[in-house]
Amino acid sequence: MNASINYIELSKSVQRDANNRLKHLITLEGLSRDEIIELLDLAQLYVRRPGELPARDRSLSGHTVANLFFEPSTRTRVSFELAAMRLGADVVNLDMQTSSRVKGETVLDTIYTLQAMHADILVMRDSEPGLPAHVAQHVAPHINILNAGEAHVSHPTQGLLDTLTIRQHKPDIKNISILIVGDLMHSRVARSTWSALTTLGIGEVRIAGPEHLLPPANEFYGAIRYTDVNKAIKDVDVVMTLRIQKERMASAHIPDDNAYCREFGLTSARVKLARPDAIVMHPAPMNRGVEITDEVADGKQSVIQQQVTNGVAIRMAVLTQLSRKN
Ligand code: ASP
Numbered sequence: 001m002n003a004s005i006n007y008i009e010l011s012k013s014v015q016r017d018a019n020n021r022l023k024h025l026i027t028l029e030g031l032s033r034d035e036i037i038e039l040l041d042l043a044q045l046y047v048r049r050p051g052e053l054p055a056r057d058r059s060l061s062g063h064t065v066a067n068l069f070f071e072p073s074t075r076t077r078v079s080f081e082l083a084a085m086r087l088g089a090d091v092v093n094l095d096m097q098t099s100s101r102v103k104g105e106t107v108l109d110t111i112y113t114l115q116a117m118h119a120d121i122l123v124m125r126d127s128e129p130g131l132p133a134h135v136a137q138h139v140a141p142h143i144n145i146l147n148a149g150e151a152h153v154s155h156p157t158q159g160l161l162d163t164l165t166i167r168q169h170k171p172d173i174k175n176i177s178i179l180i181v182g183d184l185m186h187s188r189v190a191r192s193t194w195s196a197l198t199t200l201g202i203g204e205v206r207i208a209g210p211e212h213l214l215p216p217a218n219e220f221y222g223a224i225r226y227t228d229v230n231k232a233i234k235d236v237d238v239v240m241t242l243r244i245q246k247e248r249m250a251s252a253h254i255p256d257d258n259a260y261c262r263e264f265g266l267t268s269a270r271v272k273l274a275r276p277d278a279i280v281m282h283p284a285p286m287n288r289g290v291e292i293t294d295e296v297a298d299g300k301q302s303v304i305q306q307q308v309t310n311g312v313a314i315r316m317a318v319l320t321q322l323s324r325k326n
Pocket of ligand 1: 151155188189242243283284285
């Protein structure tokens with residue numbers, strides 16, 4: 001997993017144009033505090049209360065967004081689609097089960113096909129690390145690549161939507177503590193959220209989970225590591241739990257669901273150890289009864305549905321911002 005560092009370095013260098021402007025969004029690493037705040041502020045303008053009509057404008061009018069998801073997705077794919085439609089773009093969703101990749105076509109040939117049809121914003125999810133950066137190096141100069149989930153390495157729009165959600169509840173980010181608990185080893189969400197929060201100067205990051213699911217020591221620099229969640233959660237302002245990414249593990253490493261819930265799951269009793277006004281987050285999909293109980297997932301401190309709402313706003317902000325730079 002240490003190899004993720006090399007993919008990040010490549011992504012950092014290819015995602016900017018000759019004027020150092022963000023042209024693609026592949027990683028949050030290397031983004032400045034101002035760039036992150038600009039995206040969060042723009043997204044905040046797109047947030048509407050439940051029951052209100054969604055925000056709309058025409059900033060993507062004339063553009064064509066293609067969603068290429070080579071891994072399963074519900075929230076991310078739908079929110080990119082809604083975001084693009086609400087900004088006035090044409091949107092195509094490729095069904096990757098029936099696409100030519102399963103017939104042996106290379107990803108680049110699929111990309112060139114979309115490019116030839118004047119799709120100019122390509123949203124990609126894949127299990128292969130480094131693929132978005134590779135594609136970004138080969139597309140025509142007017143194309144934007146948006147990483148919608150890259151193996152265990154990066155999920156930049158999720159990192160931004162998590163940060164926006166935290167900022168809405170805890171604006172004084174420099175003075176708060178967050179616990180990220182669970183399968184950090186395989187989590188692109190944890191990596192991207194950590195990256196954004198660290199750039200914004202968050203007060204304290206704690207990480208906790210079974211030893212074999214914690215990341216290598218050279219990642220999550222500065223975070224305090226725990227294997228005892230009851231200690232880790234003490235007095236934190238934000239608790240984020242993660243799904244166990246069974247699809248990225250050898251079967252021998254997959255923990256037993258009940259034992260995992262007992263030791264690492266977010267139960268009501270455990271959440272009481274955090275600050276009374278702590279918020280509870282999960283990027284979803286959730287395994288209820290494993291990393292989080294129903295009571296906590298649907299409880300007063302949960303902001304999980306707000307994360308989903310913010311996901312559309314963040315994707316609108318990212319699409320607007322990148323297409324401005326065309
Ligand atoms: N939806 C998130 C992701 O794509 C989290 C997860 O799958 O557990 O990484």
